[in-house]
Amino acid sequence: MAEPVLSFDGVVAGYGGGDVLKGVSFDVPAGGVTCIVGPNGSGKSTLLKAVSGLVRPRLGSIVFQGENLVGRSPRRILERGIVQVPQNHSLFREMTVRQNVELGAYLVRDKRVIAERYERVAEAFPIVSERAGDKAGALSGGQQRLVEFARCLMLDPTLVVLDEPSMGLDPKTLRQMFQTVRRMNEAGRTILLVEQNARQALRLADQGVVMENGRVRLDRLRADGRGHGDAAPRRGP
C-alpha cells in the first residue's frame, strides 16, 4: 500500500455543542485522489476544516508527513503545503482575477517566485490569462471555481483539499473541473475531496470514503488503483 501522506486517527471534533466527528480514522495515500462522500450534515466539511486547522479536534490525531496537525495554526498548516478550496465561493469579487490568484501566494515573500508561479498557473488555466484584468465578481460560478483552483496552486501545495468543487457547476464546467483535479493529481499533488457528484468523483478517485453521522462507514481503495488490491471494507470508527 502507498505510504499515507495524511492519517486520521480517532478524530473527535465539534463546534462546542456536542461532537460532530465521533472518531474518524482513515489514511490518505500519497499521490492519490481520495474522495469523501456522505449525506448532508455527516461531518465532511468539519473533517476538512480540521485538516486546515479551522476546527480543532478534541481527541485524536491528524498526521501529515510525520507531523501531528492537531493544535497547529492554519498558517502553519498552509506553510506545510496543505491548501483548501472551501465549499463556499471565496474570491474577492471587487478585485481582479489576477489579484485574486496572486493573493494565493501571500506566504511567499520572493516576488520572482510569485511571478514565475503566476505565469505557470495562468498557462494552465486559460480563464486566468483570458480574464486577468476583470473583476472576479463578473465571472460565472464555474469560472470562479477554476480561479479558486488556480489560486490554491500559488503555494505549490503537496496536498490539495477540495470541498464539493462541483457545486453549482454546469455540465461543461463540471467536466473541466474534474479534468483540472486530474491534472493537479498528475502533477504529483495528493487530492482529498468531498463530492456529492459521487459517480464522477469516484471514477477519478483511488480511494472512496463514506461518512455518516460523524463516522467512517466504508473506506475502500480501488482494486485497480495504486493502492492494494484486496482492500476489505473497514468499519468505522
Ligand SMILES: Nc1ncnc2c1ncn2[C@@H]1O[C@H](COP(=O)(O)OP(=O)(O)OP(=O)(O)O)[C@@H](O)[C@H]1O
Ligand atoms: N460553524 C458551525 N457551528 C456549529 N455547528 C456547525 C457549524 N458548521 C457545521 N455545523 C454542524 O455540524 C454538522 C456537520 O456539518 P458539516 O458542514 O461538517 O456537514 P457536511 O457533511 O459537510 O454537510 P453538507 O453535505 O451539507 O456540506 C451539522 O450538524 C452542522 O449543522
Ligand SMILES: [Mg+2]
Ligand atoms: Mg459540507
